[in-house]
Amino acid sequence: MLSCNFLNMQHDIEMVNNSEADWFHLDIMDGVFVPNITFGQPVIKHIKKLAKKPLDVHLMIVQPERYFQDFKEAGADILSFHHEASTHLHRSIYAVKNLGMKAGVTLNPHTPVELLEDVVADVDMVLIMSVNPGFGGQKFIENSYRKISTLKEMILRRNSPALIELDGGVTLDNAAKLVACGVDVLVAGNTVFSHPNPPEAIRQLKMLGT
Numbered sequence: 001m002l003s004c005n006f007l008n009m010q011h012d013i014e015m016v017n018n019s020e021a022d023w024f025h026l027d028i029m030d031g032v033f034v035p036n037i038t039f040g041q042p043v044i045k046h047i048k049k050l051a052k053k054p055l056d057v058h059l060m061i062v063q064p065e066r067y068f069q070d071f072k073e074a075g076a077d078i079l080s081f082h083h084e085a086s087t088h089l090h091r092s093i094y095a096v097k098n099l100g101m102k103a104g105v106t107l108n109p110h111t112p113v114e115l116l117e118d119v120v121a122d123v124d125m126v127l128i129m130s131v132n133p134g135f136g137g138q139k140f141i142e143n144s145y146r147k148i149s150t151l152k153e154m155i156l157r158r159n160s161p162a163l164i165e166l167d168g169g170v171t172l173d174n175a176a177k178l179v180a181c182g183v184d185v186l187v188a189g190n191t192v193f194s195h196p197n198p199p200e201a202i203r204q205l206k207m208l209g210t
Contacts, residue, residue, distance in 0.1 A: 001013075001016075001024060001025065001026055001027075001047070001189070002026075002027045002038060002189050003189035003190045003192070003193040003194070004189075004193055005193075009047070010050060012193070012198075013047060013050045013051060014050065015198055015199060016051075016053065016202075017050070017051065017052045017053065018199070019198070019199040019202045019203070020199075020202050020203050020206045021053065021192075021202050022053060022054075022185075023053055023054050023055070023056040023077075023078070023185070024047065024051050024053055024054070024055050024056060025056045025058065025167070025187045025189070026039075026044060026047065026055060026056065026057045026058065026076075027058050027060060028040060028057060028058065028059050028060060028061060028071075029060045029061070029133075030060070030061040030062065032061070032062050033060050033061050033062045033082065033084075033085055033133075034060045034133045041067075041070050041071060041073070041074040042074075044057065044071070044074040044075055044076065045074050045075060047075070048074065048075030051075075054077035054078060055075050055076050055077050055078070056077070056078040056080070056165075056185075057071055057076040057077075057078065057079050057080070058080045058104075058106060058127060058167070059071070059079065059080065059081045059082070059085075060082065060106075060133050061081075061085065062085055063085070064081035064082070064085055064086060064092070065081075065086065065088075065091075065092050065095060068092075068095050068096055068099055068101075069099060071101075072099045072100065072101055076101055077101060077102065078101060078102040078103075078104060078124070078125065079096050079101045079102070079103060079104065080103075080104030080105065080106045080125065080127045080165075081096075081104075081105065081106065082105075082106045082107075082108065082133075083105050083106065083107055083108075083111055083115060083116070084107075084108055084111060086105075089105065089119055090118075090119055090122065093105065093119060093122050093123055094122070097124075102124040102125060103122075103123055103124050103125070104123060104124060104125035104126065104127050104165065105119065105123050105125075105126055105127070106126075106127040106128075106129060106133075107126065107127070107128055107129060107147075108129050108132070108133060109129055109130065109131070109132060109141050109143070109144070112147075113126075113128075113147050113150050113151040113154065114150070114154075116151070116154070117154060117158075120151075120154055120155060120158050120160045120162055121158045121159065121160045121162075123160070123162050124161065124162060124163065125162055125163045125164075125165050125185070126151060126155075126162050126163075126164055126165070127165040127166070127167060128144060128147055128148060128151065128164065128165070128166050128167070128183075129167055129168055130144035130166055130167065130168035130169050130170075131167075131168030131169050133168075139169055140168060140169025140170070140171070140174060141168070141169070144166065144168075145177065145178070145181050148164060148166065148178065148181040148182050148183055149181050149182060151164055151182065152164060152181070152182030155182075163184040163185055164182055164183050164184050164185070165183070165184065165185035165186075165187065166178055166183045166185070166186060166187065167187035168187075170186050170187060170188040170191055170205075171188070171191050172191065172201070172204055172205065172208065175188070175205050175208040176208040179208065186205060188201075188202075188205055191205070192205075
């Protein structure tokens with residue numbers, strides 16, 4: 001939703017509700033962990049009132065554990081936080097789970113997936129950033145394909161239930177290859193909202209992922 005029209009967010013929420021999209025992806029940025037500021041819990045509460053699909057909330061903030069309860073109360077169904085921002089990763093994963101949300105761990109482009117070896121069986125989702133976090137519309141980082149394949153092998157080896165989510169530079173041209181590498185969830189803000197027919201863009205992405 002970072003790419004939606006913030007002057008008419010209700011229209012875009014209803015578009016997603018009526019489309020083939022599975023989730024709403026909400027990027028929360030604090031201007032400290034990443035060089036951008038977006039929105040927080042009050043906006044999420046309003047989105048929750050209109051959304052008919054789960055809210056997938058991605059925290060790009062320092063000390064994310066301070067706000068798990070707040071985002072649960074705001075309406076998050078899935079809560080992802082960054083490996084780079086969490087000192088006690090295992091504790092944070094279970095803090096999210098114990099609040100009744102699905103727990104996701106996010107990796108920046110430079111962070112090796114091997115660092116998740118000890119927790120991959122505990123998480124519900126791993127979010128791979130295929131651009132440097134902070135702004136929409138960036139170019140896809142090609143090394144992401146290798147990271148996805150490595151992560152998929154790790155998930156299978158550890159018998160983990162984790163989904164692989166990918167955010168950044170997803171287009172109609174690379175979606176099929178990403179799914180073939182092991183991605184389960186594609187985040188495609190700019191590709192959808194810059195399309196002349198956003199529901200059609202979503203439909204095409206879904207077709208490429210099957």
